[in-house]
Amino acid sequence: xxxxxxxxxxxxxxxxxxxxxxxxxxxxxxxxxxxxxxxxxxxxxxxxxxxxxxxxxxxxxxxxxxxxxxxxxxxxxxxxxxxxxxxxxxxxxxxxxxxxxxxxxxxxxxxxxxxxxxxxxxxxx
Numbered sequence: 001x002x003x004x005x006x007x008x009x010x011x012x013x014x015x016x017x018x019x020x021x022x023x024x025x026x027x028x029x030x031x032x033x034x035x036x037x038x039x040x041x042x043x044x045x046x047x048x049x050x051x052x053x054x055x056x057x058x059x060x061x062x063x064x065x066x067x068x069x070x071x072x073x074x075x076x077x078x079x080x081x082x083x084x085x086x087x088x089x090x091x092x093x094x095x096x097x098x099x100x101x102x103x104x105x106x107x108x109x110x111x112x113x114x115x116x117x118x119x120x121x122x123x124x125x
Contacts (some may be wrong), residue, residue, distance in 0.1 A: 012034050012035065012036040012039065012042045012046075012050075013034070013035040013036075014032060014033070014034055014047070014050055014051065014054070015032070015033040015034075015035070016030040016031070016032055016033075016080070017030065017031050017033065018030060018031045025088070025092045026083060026084040026085070026088035026092070027081050027082060027083045027084065027088060027089075027092070028055065028081070028082040029079070029080070029081050029082075030079075030080050030082075031077065031078075031079060031080075032047070032051070032064065032077070032078050032079065032080040033075065033076075033077050034047065034067075034075070034076045034077070034078070035074065035075055036073075036074060036075070036076065037074045038074075040073065041067075041069060041076060042076065044064045044065075044067075047062075047064045047080070048062040048063070048064055051064070051080055051082065052082075055082055057082055058086075060086065060089075061082060061083045061084070061085065061086060061089055062080065062081070062082050062083075063080070063081045063082075063083070063089065063093060063097060063101065064078055064079070064080045064081075065078060065079055065097060065100075066078045066079045081093075089103070090103060090104075
C-alpha cells in the first residue's frame with residue numbers, strides 16, 4: 001500500500017459564486033471555487049457528490065467541468081451545472097460531456113470512415 005500523507009487527506013472547501021437559476025435549461029449554474037491546500041487537486045466525482053449534498057439533489061444531476069488550478073496550487077476554479085432531473089441533463093448537455101459522465105457512448109470509427117460509409121451507401125441507391 002502507498003503511504004498516506006496527512007496533508008493529502010485535508011478537506012477541500014467549496015465556494016460558489018455567480019449563482020444563476022436557468023429555468024429555460026432546467027438547471028442551476030454557478031462558478032465553483034475549490035480551496036484545497038496541501039492537495040494537488042480534487043476529483044470531479046468528489047466535487048459533484050459534495051455539491052449534491054449542498055443543494056440537496058442527486059449527484060448524478062451535477063456536472064462539473066472546466067477546472068483550472070491557480071498558479072502555486074491550493075485553489076481551483078471551474079464551472080458547475082445542477083440539472084433539475086436526469087431528462088433535462090440528457091436533453092441539454094453536450095454529447096462529449098454525456099460521454100465523460102458515462103451516460104452516452106462514444107462514436108466508433110474515425111470521421112473519415114463515417115464519411116466513406118455514407119458515400120458508399122449513396123452509391124448503392
